Amino acid sequence: MLVLMNVNATDEQVERVCKAITGLGYKPHPLPGAQRTAIGITGNSGPVNAGGVEDMPGVAEVIRVSKPYKLVSREMKQENTIVHFDNGVTIGGEDLAIIAGPCSIETRDQAFAIAESVAATGVQFFRGGAYKPRTSPYAFQGLGEEALQLMAELRERFGLLIVTEAVDEKSLDLVEQYADMIQLGARNMQNYSLLKAAGRASKPVLLKRGISATLEEFLMAAEYVMSEGNYNVVLCERGVRTFTDHTRNTLDLSVVPAVQHLSHLPIIVDPSHGTGKRDKVLPLARAAVAVGADGLIVEVHHCPEQALSDGAQSIYPDQLAVMVEDARKIAPVVGRRVPLNDGTRTAVRG
Ligand code: PEP
Ligand code: MN
Numbered sequence: 001m002l003v004l005m006n007v008n009a010t011d012e013q014v015e016r017v018c019k020a021i022t023g024l025g026y027k028p029h030p031l032p033g034a035q036r037t038a039i040g041i042t043g044n045s046g047p048v049n050a051g052g053v054e055d056m057p058g059v060a061e062v063i064r065v066s067k068p069y070k071l072v073s074r075e076m077k078q079e080n081t082i083v084h085f086d087n088g089v090t091i092g093g094e095d096l097a098i099i100a101g102p103c104s105i106e107t108r109d110q111a112f113a114i115a116e117s118v119a120a121t122g123v124q125f126f127r128g129g130a131y132k133p134r135t136s137p138y139a140f141q142g143l144g145e146e147a148l149q150l151m152a153e154l155r156e157r158f159g160l161l162i163v164t165e166a167v168d169e170k171s172l173d174l175v176e177q178y179a180d181m182i183q184l185g186a187r188n189m190q191n192y193s194l195l196k197a198a199g200r201a202s203k204p205v206l207l208k209r210g211i212s213a214t215l216e217e218f219l220m221a222a223e224y225v226m227s228e229g230n231y232n233v234v235l236c237e238r239g240v241r242t243f244t245d246h247t248r249n250t251l252d253l254s255v256v257p258a259v260q261h262l263s264h265l266p267i268i269v270d271p272s273h274g275t276g277k278r279d280k281v282l283p284l285a286r287a288a289v290a291v292g293a294d295g296l297i298v299e300v301h302h303c304p305e306q307a308l309s310d311g312a313q314s315i316y317p318d319q320l321a322v323m324v325e326d327a328r329k330i331a332p333v334v335g336r337r338v339p340l341n342d343g344t345r346t347a348v349r350g
Helices: 011-023 108-120 145-158 169-178 192-199 215-227 255-262 271-275 278-291 317-334
Strands: 002-005 027-032 037-042 059-063 097-101 125-127 161-165 181-184 205-208 233-237 267-269 295-299
Touching (some): 002 011, 011 027, 097 317, 108 125, 125 295, 145 169, 169 181, 181 192, 192 215, 215 255, 255 267, 271 278, 278 317, 295 317
Parallel strands (some): 125 161, 161 181, 205 233, 267 295
Antiparallel strands (some): 002 059, 027 037
16 A cells, blocks of 8 residues: 655655554654655565554545565555765666675785775775685675675775675675675565665665575565665676576566566676676676666776685776776666766765
8 A cells, every 4th residue: 555645745744644654553664756756565474454544634645566575566665765975976867876795705915906996996885705605605705794884994094885795694784884785686676684684774685586586586675675764776687597507597588577567676697606707797787788777887997806705796997987988888878877987086984
């Protein structure tokens, strides 16, 4: 159920409707849009009894949402969600967001060397794993909080926004403290308690698609995060498992327009995990921009042969520079742009 307010409804009217929804035992989710505010209703186990809400001042109409997901749907919010960061950078607006960095933070020197080359390309976000979900329990599991501290330093030094994965509720608390964006990985896309905990966090969430998740399962995972009140969710297509073996996963680029049809949330593409092969990353990154993705997340390593995780799919820093240039050329075709590195970027904090 969704309450659509009149275009000129006042803040007080929105507040009164929210109070009435709370009084009925449900949870109101007011999402202001450019045209009008919509108030989603959750917390119901059966059909919502809107008990007189439709007659309240400022209410235009009360509509039933036809899909199982509510808050993520276009019915709830027609215009695209734009996620804003402290330094004015956005995801989901005109600017294409590019996130680049190593799969894992390995050493201080490695992290600084890669961050320097990432910043030099004008990319605004740095990724680096501190907690690694590995197939083998004997493989490198990440440096944990030490890596988070290093990335906090990188933010100060290079003005990069930090994106890193939380694998459980304990690491989520630390990631929320240190990073600018909380990544939830493919393996955890259906870890509902973690999704809900991220929904209570104060930082935007980057939600990666599960290894075999349908579009509806993907959107329902985002609904879990939003249902707890965190509306800053960015989806990420990172490839799904198919029968093919020429790539690690099959990058499902058709999910981008499919998501954009059904949801107002931004969606970015990960051609690194999506292909697993360095030589496929740039072609698929170009395709992702052309298909209308809101951004890219790619793994970069200055010495991928020695990387402790995902070296085979990590591109070299000079390839990242080419990728950014290619994205800059393609973006205008789909009404986007890649901001230039004008050398004026300053540290995000401090
Ligand atoms: C990663 O980004 O390094 C990662 C583990 O991604 P995914 O969850 O998509 O496998
Ligand atoms: Mn990786």
